[in-house]
Amino acid sequence: MKVDKPAFQAVATVENNRFTLRGEQPVVLAIHGGAGVERAGMTPEIEAGARAAMELALRRGYEQLKQGHQAVDAVTAAITVLEDDPLFNAGRGAVFAHDGHNELDASLMEGATLAAGAVAGVHTVKNPILLARAVMEHSPHVMLAGDGAEQFAKEQGVSLVDPSYFRTERRWQELQHALQEENQQASVPDRAIKHFGTVGAVARDDEGRLAAGTSTGGMTDKHYGRVGDSPVIGAGTYADVDCAVSGTGWGEYYLRVSAAREICLRMGRLGESAATAGKAVIEDEIPGMGGDGGAIVLGSDGEVAFPFNTEGMYRGWIGADGVPHVAIYPNDALPLPVVDR
């Protein structure tokens, strides 16, 4: 969506190696591809593929920001790239539920307006983040689930695919493995619960507006129409004027503390920085309860934080200079944006 703005503002200048519009704020976009990275399962091919996909997602989102579009456009563009890549557990490449189907969830929120859209349990929508956006923009509701969400997708002309589109051999084998473990152990093993690889993005546009979005295929071998944190506004996704957050982790814990909302309230009401608020919730509170995962946190001042407490989190950001930065493991070098305080 193009932003209407006076023509005199649309003159770009390059100052201090940053893309800005006159009198406006430097743009920034951050993404994650899940905090479920395990060194044991990593190969050079997967690592290179994930890095390339993250760089592409960052560039696609940056294009939106550079053209003067809104933060929500950048978030949507970046997440669409990650959904389309089978390496991530969202869109194509989603993990399989217990019954052998893929069930996809996504949510999107615009900080300036608090407009939000979310969908849970869809199985023919190519890019669930685009359906979440349609809910936000074209329905009076915030959250739609199951068959009703599918029906709304049809009416909105959102791109549909045969459910087999989502199937990848790697995820199918993961389900078979989980089912086998389940049979042997008579109960669902913890490990199956931890197979998370949600994707998400947060952005600030050149008018300082924030947005956040999250998309996931849920967890391998999930039962009972389980709804995790990703499609829940306040748990997996939140944006307001102070902050934008997308989470990735053991969803039940994110739900029980309204993780994304807590991070934003800490920043807005207690004046905590993105790093401080992100650490408090993701590295202290959630692991203190027995949960794990990560998040990306963006403040209105442009500060970006990538808290996580797992072996690794696919993550990256791109700023006003258009150079993408990506990382996977805790000690990977990842320069951070200059904050405008």
Next chain:
Amino acid sequence: MKVDKPAFQAVATVENNRFTLRGEQPVVLAIHGGAGVERAGMTPEIEAGARAAMELALRRGYEQLKQGHQAVDAVTAAITVLEDDPLFNAGRGAVFAHDGHNELDASLMEGATLAAGAVAGVHTVKNPILLARAVMEHSPHVMLAGDGAEQFAKEQGVSLVDPSYFRTERRWQELQHALQEENQQASVPDRAIKHFGTVGAVARDDEGRLAAGTSTGGMTDKHYGRVGDSPVIGAGTYADVDCAVSGTGWGEYYLRVSAAREICLRMGRLGESAATAGKAVIEDEIPGMGGDGGAIVLGSDGEVAFPFNTEGMYRGWIGADGVPHVAIYPNDALPLPVVDR
């Protein structure tokens, strides 16, 4: 569920007209039956019936507390009474969705442990609050939706009924009226969205533990598998060590601010009272965005607040003396519990 406690604590005494256990805190239970009360639709029969049902719900919940059971038992007992009464939009008497079916949602949370359970879109579960409790106690998940939630109900032996059980003539006529309006106006009228009558309860037991729960039939003529705030932990229901909240209102607004979680964070982190935090979110923030509704808020100090910004809210409370107090309209006399500060 009976609480294990040392025998010497189980001696009740009556001091200052309050039921307490030695060295323990006075118990309190508050309920609501929805903030969608409209004077225009009220009859003496409905008013008398609602008052009687609320008093019964308060007494049933109080029985649990008096017997030394937990806050979550009192919340569950009170909500079950309101679900069973066809006057309220929860359980029997739920409003009809667009397709002529009833879709029920509920959630429950225990403050001391942050344990939580929620169900969305069930249609054969007699008391959705009991299924939310089963999710909390017997599944690794927080939220289940649709067919999966029904399947879990069967496995747990939760009481099931034929969907016709939920049907009441009054709600059916409301749907017919909404459908007629919709045909005449080509779009869903705002008024249909506002038919909310969710029920909820919050309690503090004699060990100072808090709990909150909410149950609803959603909104008349709803489309698309819409999920409101009632089954969303953090939006319609929240409890922690500082506070317990159950909301009733235009769910989309409660979702967009994580209303229940925001009230609890204000109380826990900013030190606001139940009255101050409840007013800020329910009487200022939500109407400022264009939404409406109400909530019940209970602090760890026993303070109870009943903020709402509509024509009326079915509401009441019962304290250590076992005398129920109920009210409907803003100016109805409603004494408040003595706070132990």
